[in-house]
Amino acid sequence: MRKVIGIVVALLLVVAAGGVWADEIQGKIKSLDTVKRVFGLEDGTQIWVSEGLSMDTLKEGASVRATYEERDGKKLATSIVVQ
Numbered sequence: 833m834r835k836v837i838g839i840v841v842a843l844l845l846v847v848a849a850g851g852v853w854a855d856e857i858q859g860k861i862k863s864l865d866t867v868k869r870v871f872g873l874e875d876g877t878q879i880w881v882s883e884g885l886s887m888d889t890l891k892e893g894a895s896v897r898a899t900y901e902e903r904d905g906k907k908l909a910t911s912i913v914v915q
Contacts, residue, residue, distance in 0.1 A: 854910060858897040864890055871896075880908045889914045 859873035869881040871890055879898055881887055890896070895915040900907040 854899050854901050856897065856899050857907070858895070858915075861890060861892050861894050861896060864892055878907065880906050881912065882908055882910055885909060885912060 857873070857877060857879070859875055859877065861871050862874045863872040864887075865871070866887050869883070869887065870878055871881070872878050873896075879900060881890075890912070897913045897915060898909045899911045900909045902908075
């Protein structure tokens, strides 16, 4: 039984280390570039917008909450809510 538990724990660690974790951030949009699909928050954070997400409701000064994943050193938004 201990061996089975050890194997399960080891597999979970491997999956966790290789998996992509989502995080959340909120703030006010300071800059917006619809061509590059990126916006900057007042704290200096840059968020890239996934191709499947609309940028129509994003405007400078708007408060947003975004869920993102780190990919290639960039924060890539997977969902954005304008508050």
